[in-house]
Amino acid sequence: MSVKHALLALLEQEPMYGYQLRAEFERRTGTTWPLNVGQVYTTLTRLERDGLAVAEGEDGEGHLVYRITDGGRDEVASWFTTPVARTQPPRDELAIKLALAVTVPGVDVGTVIQQQRSATMAALQDYTRLKRRAADGTAGADGAERADLAWSLVLDSLVFGAEAEIRWLDHCEARLRRAAVEQGRDAARPTDAGTLPVGEAPARGTR
Template sequence: MSIRHGLLALLRRGPMHGYQLRSSFEESTGGTWPLNIGQVYTTLARLERDELVRALPEAEGQRPYEITAAGRAEVAAWFATPVERADRPRDELAVKLALAITTPGVDVAAVVQAQRTASMRAMQEYTRMKRSAEAPGDLPWRLVLDAMVFQAEAELRWLDHCESSLRRYEHKQTGGAATVQLEVVDERA
């Protein structure tokens, strides 16, 4: 998701200044994507340049912004367009495992296990947080938490798949003989 579209969506609710936008964004996402106030004002400046928002007269030391008709059309198009897998950032874990497999001296099983442990802890924490979000106004936050739980579950399933694929690969490479465990090299030393 772009911050640009997130701010436009929030401005559809009504005029807001930067700090209100940051607060509303973080509240809507349960703080899972904290925004730097500088990002908010930089994005607002670009949105204003692109005529998607307009600055209103300053009030109480703050400059509120409102969405324009072009901004409404932009955010409506964003809501109507499915998110493509290619639009999402690179998957750092997939890249890390691909590099671990091809880098001598890396214990790939340990990399997988460390990630599995971290993913399991995260999923348990998300589940705990979900239980505490029971008020009707918590629905947006609960949906974000659901997405995070489902992503953690999918990651755990994928890690299981990676582990079994590695075992099959090692078995083929060694003809079924015992494999030598590669050790992790700590490059910080």
């Protein structure tokens, strides 16, 4: 997640101070990815260093307010129009866990899959309840409706992600079952009488 670009996109609307930026970010994403206010101010310092934002002074309550620069606006425009790269996907802990589970002796991979599926199903149910709750909410002002739409899109992403993870877990389970069946067949397959291991001579009296 690019905190830098998210903060710039918010600053493009109006100047804000750190706590405002954090509150706006979490309001629009439904606190799905909470931000530490220290992280916000560290990012603002870097944005100022890079000429993408500038501190324009304190407001009446002593908050240091930042505004976006022309360079920052160009950066935001480029971010919105540039596809998210998939060449270096983020580390997926679940994929790594299963990849190791199938290679480490003594791990019950079936149990790993079942436990994860139960957890992901529970998360999917939570996301679905949140979507229903959001859909039942009353319409507010234009800004509130846009924030609700933003949160709804984030929920859609979480729902689709959970559904895809469940399908992938089902796929992994089916692959493991097929592999177990094939290994069982290989173990039960009789040795070809006409084939001898390399370096082993035929028994005396055979042709």
